[in-house]
Amino acid sequence: MSLQRHLLPVLILPLFLPFISGCIQEKGRQEGKETVIIFKHGKIAGDPEPFRQLLDRFEKENPGIKVNDETLPASTDEQHQFYAINLEGRSSDFDVLSMDVIWVPEFARAGWLMDLGHLIQEGERDEFFPGPMHAVTYNEKIYAIPWYIDAGLLYYRKDILDKYGFLPPKIWDELVHQAKTITKNESDLYGFIWQGKQYEGLVCNVLEYFWSNGGDVIRGREIVVNSIENVTALRLMRDLIVTYAVTPPLVTTAIEEPTRHIFGNGRAIFMRNWPYAWNIFEREGSPVKGKVGISTLPSFPGKESASTLGGWQLGINRYSRHPDAAERLIRFLTSYEAQKTFALTIGYKPTRKSLYRDRDLMKEQPFITGLYDVFMKARPRPVTPYYMMVTQVMQPEFSAALSGIKTPEEALSSVQRQIEHIMGVAR
Numbered sequence: 001m002s003l004q005r006h007l008l009p010v011l012i013l014p015l016f017l018p019f020i021s022g023c024i025q026e027k028g029r030q031e032g033k034e035t036v037i038i039f040k041h042g043k044i045a046g047d048p049e050p051f052r053q054l055l056d057r058f059e060k061e062n063p064g065i066k067v068n069d070e071t072l073p074a075s076t077d078e079q080h081q082f083y084a085i086n087l088e089g090r091s092s093d094f095d096v097l098s099m100d101v102i103w104v105p106e107f108a109r110a111g112w113l114m115d116l117g118h119l120i121q122e123g124e125r126d127e128f129f130p131g132p133m134h135a136v137t138y139n140e141k142i143y144a145i146p147w148y149i150d151a152g153l154l155y156y157r158k159d160i161l162d163k164y165g166f167l168p169p170k171i172w173d174e175l176v177h178q179a180k181t182i183t184k185n186e187s188d189l190y191g192f193i194w195q196g197k198q199y200e201g202l203v204c205n206v207l208e209y210f211w212s213n214g215g216d217v218i219r220g221r222e223i224v225v226n227s228i229e230n231v232t233a234l235r236l237m238r239d240l241i242v243t244y245a246v247t248p249p250l251v252t253t254a255i256e257e258p259t260r261h262i263f264g265n266g267r268a269i270f271m272r273n274w275p276y277a278w279n280i281f282e283r284e285g286s287p288v289k290g291k292v293g294i295s296t297l298p299s300f301p302g303k304e305s306a307s308t309l310g311g312w313q314l315g316i317n318r319y320s321r322h323p324d325a326a327e328r329l330i331r332f333l334t335s336y337e338a339q340k341t342f343a344l345t346i347g348y349k350p351t352r353k354s355l356y357r358d359r360d361l362m363k364e365q366p367f368i369t370g371l372y373d374v375f376m377k378a379r380p381r382p383v384t385p386y387y388m389m390v391t392q393v394m395q396p397e398f399s400a401a402l403s404g405i406k407t408p409e410e411a412l413s414s415v416q417r418q419i420e421h422i423m424g425v426a427r
């Protein structure tokens with residue numbers, strides 16, 4: 001029995017139970033002469049209407065195919081639970097699935113995905129950013145097509161920084177100084193908010209501090225998580241909350257959307273989030289319209305800023321009964337035109353590099369050209385079929401360090417030991 005099959009059920013089976021009943025019922029797929037495909041994806045942020053319109057356009061261009069899109073919870077961890085239980089149970093209840101950039105090696109290794117190599121023509125590989133392309137490739141085969149890309153960004157209130165004569169901070173200490181100075185006068189504002197709940201988003205946040213201090217988790221074949229650089233980085237995150245008090249304790253229970261709401265209601269100076277939030281801030285009636293700037297995240301002195309690579313990829317369930325129709329939908333949604341519409345309306349950023357020179361996009365979202373470099377440099381979380389085990393070790397330890405239950409040293413030495421065990425058994 002492989003390590004993954006052996007450990008996975010123990011780690012996550014209790015969490016699956018609520019989903020089991022959903023996969024027992026088989027859904028009727030053929031309605032009249034129509035082929036109905038089921039497309040599962042996470043909740044679309046903001047207004048979902050433009051997304052439905054995109055699917056309507058697909059149906060119009062592909063008579064005889066109907067797409068039922070079914071939304072899963074917003075958090076990546078909950079979506080993963082849904083897929084793991086249903087795919088392990090060989091469910092054919094859905095055809096197309098949207099996958100987080102960290103899952104593809106695991107799903108491909110488990111045999112849950114169809115090989116989609118033929119959807120990317122020779123030479124077309126380079127059309128996509130290298131990070132997601134690497135993430136969808138397992139044993140030299142392509143199992144999903146990159147749909148939209150994410151990387152961690154610093155959002156700041158341009159108007160407030162201007163008022164105090166500050167430029168966007170390049171160093172973490174500078175951010176602390178600015179947030180403290182401003183909140184001393186404007187006590188109704190939070191300084192800096194980010195995602196600190198015990199979930200995958202916390203790992204994305206923590207890694208940005210590690211990397212921006214020259215640290216890492218795995219380097220080549222070596223586990224390097226218990227380092228002085230990472231201890232300093234994790235300590236800073238705790239200090240933001242406790243010592244400097246520029247981050248409210250509520251971040252330790254916050255995921256992306258609550259932080260986006262706080263910042264979007266004009267209640268914070270700085271926020272770490274993914275690129276999607278900008279479109280929502282610029283909508284008519286938004287309290288922060290025209291007042292938001294975007295920058296790369298700060299770093300430790302003399303070190304480089306770092307963003308975690310995120311994003312979602314489309315794949316086909318190995319047990320789908322409609323792979324041809326599913327393939328058509330994936331081709332459509334990952335095309336230049338559909339990615340452009342998606343970026344303009346919802347704000348999810350294209351995985352095709354040429355869109356960063358698209359006139360309409362550059363006009364509507366001038367910062368998009370700057371994002372090109374951020375996406376080229378964004379750092380992947382460890383690309384391994386065992387990533388879910390690695391993150392399930394990191395999440396509680398990082399969370400314990402943030403809430404002061406463990407010191408950063410204790411948390412990191414425990415992570416080191418546990419990852420060494422996982423990877424040692426895996427090798």
Ligand code: GLC
Binds near residue numbers: 150200201310311312
């Ligand atoms: C975003 C990213 C994804 C990441 C998740 C964490 O959805 O695209 O890669 O895992 O946030 O919350």
